[in-house]
Amino acid sequence: MTADKPLRADARRKREALLAKAREVFDAGNFFDLRFDDFAQLAGVGTGTLYRHFPTREALAEAVYRGEVATLCDRARELQATLPAAEALATFLRSMVDHIAAHEGLARTLATLMATGSGTLAEGGRALEQAVTDLVTAARQDGTIRDDVSAGAVMMALHGIGAAHDRPGWRTEADGVITLVLAGLRRPPA
Known part of the structure:
Protein backbone atom coordinates (compact mmCIF):
# COMPACT_ATOMS: atom_id res chain seq x y z
CA MET A 1 0.00 0.00 0.00
CA THR A 56 3.32 -8.83 7.63
CA ARG A 57 2.85 -8.87 11.38
CA GLU A 58 5.73 -6.41 11.65
CA ALA A 59 4.04 -4.01 9.21
CA LEU A 60 0.93 -4.03 11.41
CA ALA A 61 2.98 -3.46 14.57
CA GLU A 62 4.89 -0.63 12.91
CA ALA A 63 1.65 1.05 11.83
CA VAL A 64 0.35 0.91 15.40
CA TYR A 65 3.65 2.35 16.61
CA ARG A 66 3.54 5.18 14.04
CA GLY A 67 0.04 6.05 15.24
CA GLU A 68 1.13 6.09 18.87
CA VAL A 69 4.14 8.30 18.07
CA ALA A 70 1.95 10.70 16.09
CA THR A 71 -0.46 10.94 19.02
CA LEU A 72 2.38 11.66 21.46
CA CYS A 73 3.96 14.26 19.17
CA ASP A 74 0.58 15.95 18.67
CA ARG A 75 0.16 16.00 22.45
CA ALA A 76 3.56 17.67 22.87
CA ARG A 77 2.66 20.37 20.32
CA GLU A 78 -0.73 20.93 21.96
CA LEU A 79 0.86 21.34 25.40
CA GLN A 80 3.51 23.68 24.03
CA ALA A 81 0.81 25.83 22.43
CA THR A 82 -1.41 26.02 25.51
CA LEU A 83 0.79 25.92 28.64
CA PRO A 84 3.80 27.80 29.97
CA ALA A 85 6.96 26.08 28.71
CA ALA A 86 8.09 24.39 31.94
CA GLU A 87 4.56 23.19 32.69
CA ALA A 88 4.19 21.84 29.13
CA LEU A 89 7.43 19.86 29.52
CA ALA A 90 6.44 18.49 32.93
CA THR A 91 2.96 17.56 31.75
CA PHE A 92 4.34 15.82 28.68
CA LEU A 93 6.89 13.80 30.66
CA ARG A 94 4.24 12.69 33.14
CA SER A 95 1.89 11.81 30.28
CA MET A 96 4.65 9.66 28.76
CA VAL A 97 4.70 7.61 31.97
CA ASP A 98 0.90 7.35 31.78
CA HIS A 99 1.19 6.21 28.17
CA ILE A 100 3.83 3.58 28.96
CA ALA A 101 1.71 2.31 31.87
CA ALA A 102 -1.42 2.10 29.72
CA HIS A 103 0.37 0.30 26.89
CA GLU A 104 2.69 -2.22 28.56
CA GLY A 105 1.88 -4.87 25.97
CA LEU A 106 2.84 -2.47 23.19
CA ALA A 107 6.15 -1.80 24.96
CA ARG A 108 6.91 -5.54 25.16
CA THR A 109 6.00 -6.08 21.52
CA LEU A 110 8.12 -3.14 20.39
CA ALA A 111 11.06 -4.40 22.44
CA THR A 112 10.80 -7.70 20.57
CA LEU A 113 10.55 -5.94 17.20
CA MET A 114 13.50 -3.66 17.98
CA ALA A 115 15.69 -6.73 17.70
CA THR A 116 14.87 -6.72 13.98
CA GLY A 117 16.36 -3.23 13.56
CA SER A 118 13.16 -1.65 12.26
CA GLY A 119 13.70 1.70 10.59
CA THR A 120 10.19 2.70 11.64
CA LEU A 121 11.17 2.42 15.29
CA ALA A 122 14.22 4.61 14.74
CA GLU A 123 12.11 7.13 12.81
CA GLY A 124 9.56 7.22 15.63
CA GLY A 125 12.32 7.67 18.18
CA ARG A 126 13.62 10.67 16.25
CA ALA A 127 10.13 12.19 16.07
CA LEU A 128 9.63 11.79 19.82
CA GLU A 129 13.08 13.20 20.51
CA GLN A 130 12.25 16.22 18.35
CA ALA A 131 9.03 16.75 20.33
CA VAL A 132 11.01 16.62 23.59
CA THR A 133 13.70 18.88 22.10
CA ASP A 134 11.06 21.47 21.20
CA LEU A 135 9.64 21.37 24.75
CA VAL A 136 13.10 21.59 26.36
CA THR A 137 14.16 24.41 24.04
CA ALA A 138 11.05 26.45 24.84
CA ALA A 139 11.57 25.98 28.59
CA ARG A 140 15.24 26.86 28.23
CA GLN A 141 14.37 30.00 26.24
CA ASP A 142 11.94 31.24 28.87
CA GLY A 143 14.60 30.72 31.54
CA THR A 144 12.79 28.08 33.61
CA ILE A 145 15.24 25.23 33.03
CA ARG A 146 19.01 24.97 32.95
CA ASP A 147 20.98 25.58 29.77
CA ASP A 148 23.39 22.69 30.29
CA VAL A 149 20.99 19.74 30.05
CA SER A 150 20.09 18.36 26.64
CA ALA A 151 16.87 16.88 25.40
CA GLY A 152 18.90 13.72 24.78
CA ALA A 153 19.43 13.34 28.53
CA VAL A 154 15.68 13.65 29.07
CA MET A 155 15.11 11.01 26.36
CA MET A 156 17.57 8.68 28.09
CA ALA A 157 15.52 8.96 31.26
CA LEU A 158 12.34 8.14 29.32
CA HIS A 159 14.03 5.16 27.66
CA GLY A 160 15.16 3.91 31.06
CA ILE A 161 11.66 4.23 32.43
CA GLY A 162 10.25 2.31 29.48
CA ALA A 163 12.90 -0.41 29.67
CA ALA A 164 12.19 -1.01 33.36
CA HIS A 165 8.42 -1.42 32.95
CA ASP A 166 8.50 -5.00 34.33
CA ARG A 167 9.90 -3.99 37.73
CA PRO A 168 7.68 -4.38 40.79
CA GLY A 169 6.54 -0.92 41.86
CA TRP A 170 7.40 0.40 38.41
CA ARG A 171 4.75 3.12 38.36
CA THR A 172 5.83 4.68 41.65
CA GLU A 173 9.48 4.54 40.66
CA ALA A 174 8.73 5.94 37.18
CA ASP A 175 6.88 8.89 38.70
CA GLY A 176 9.85 9.38 41.03
CA VAL A 177 12.29 9.42 38.12
CA ILE A 178 10.22 12.09 36.36
CA THR A 179 10.15 14.14 39.57
CA LEU A 180 13.94 13.78 39.77
CA VAL A 181 14.41 14.76 36.13
CA LEU A 182 12.20 17.82 36.52
CA ALA A 183 14.01 18.88 39.70
CA GLY A 184 17.34 18.43 37.92
CA LEU A 185 16.20 20.54 34.99
CA ARG A 186 15.10 23.47 37.13
CA ARG A 187 17.31 26.50 36.93
CA PRO A 188 18.94 27.10 40.35
CA PRO A 189 17.95 30.31 42.11
CA ALA A 190 20.26 33.21 41.30
Missing part, protein backbone atom coordinates in the same frame (compact mmCIF):
# COMPACT_ATOMS: atom_id res chain seq x y z
CA THR A 2 1.43 3.37 -0.94
CA ALA A 3 1.09 6.47 1.13
CA ASP A 4 0.54 8.52 -2.06
CA LYS A 5 -2.92 7.21 -2.88
CA PRO A 6 -5.72 8.22 -0.48
CA LEU A 7 -7.89 5.38 0.74
CA ARG A 8 -11.58 5.12 -0.03
CA ALA A 9 -13.79 5.62 3.01
CA ASP A 10 -14.57 1.89 3.37
CA ALA A 11 -10.89 0.92 2.99
CA ARG A 12 -9.92 3.54 5.58
CA ARG A 13 -12.55 2.17 8.02
CA LYS A 14 -11.24 -1.38 7.56
CA ARG A 15 -7.64 -0.26 8.04
CA GLU A 16 -8.63 1.61 11.20
CA ALA A 17 -10.51 -1.48 12.46
CA LEU A 18 -7.36 -3.56 11.99
CA LEU A 19 -5.24 -0.98 13.81
CA ALA A 20 -7.74 -0.69 16.66
CA LYS A 21 -7.85 -4.45 17.09
CA ALA A 22 -4.05 -4.67 16.98
CA ARG A 23 -3.84 -2.01 19.73
CA GLU A 24 -6.24 -4.08 21.86
CA VAL A 25 -4.18 -7.22 21.29
CA PHE A 26 -0.97 -5.32 22.15
CA ASP A 27 -2.47 -4.06 25.38
CA ALA A 28 -3.61 -7.59 26.26
CA GLY A 29 0.00 -8.67 25.74
CA ASN A 30 -0.70 -11.52 23.31
CA PHE A 31 0.28 -10.06 19.93
CA PHE A 32 2.62 -12.96 19.20
CA ASP A 33 0.19 -15.61 20.49
CA LEU A 34 -2.21 -15.11 17.60
CA ARG A 35 -1.79 -16.29 14.05
CA PHE A 36 -1.44 -13.25 11.82
CA ASP A 37 -4.64 -14.15 9.92
CA ASP A 38 -6.55 -14.01 13.23
CA PHE A 39 -6.29 -10.21 13.19
CA ALA A 40 -8.59 -10.08 10.18
CA GLN A 41 -11.28 -12.15 11.88
CA LEU A 42 -10.97 -10.20 15.14
CA ALA A 43 -11.31 -6.90 13.26
CA GLY A 44 -14.25 -8.18 11.20
CA VAL A 45 -12.49 -7.92 7.85
CA GLY A 46 -11.27 -10.45 5.29
CA THR A 47 -7.75 -11.79 5.23
CA GLY A 48 -7.22 -10.17 1.83
CA THR A 49 -7.93 -6.81 3.44
CA LEU A 50 -5.43 -7.57 6.20
CA TYR A 51 -2.67 -8.47 3.75
CA ARG A 52 -3.49 -5.57 1.43
CA HIS A 53 -2.96 -3.07 4.25
CA PHE A 54 -0.38 -4.97 6.30
CA PRO A 55 1.53 -7.68 4.45
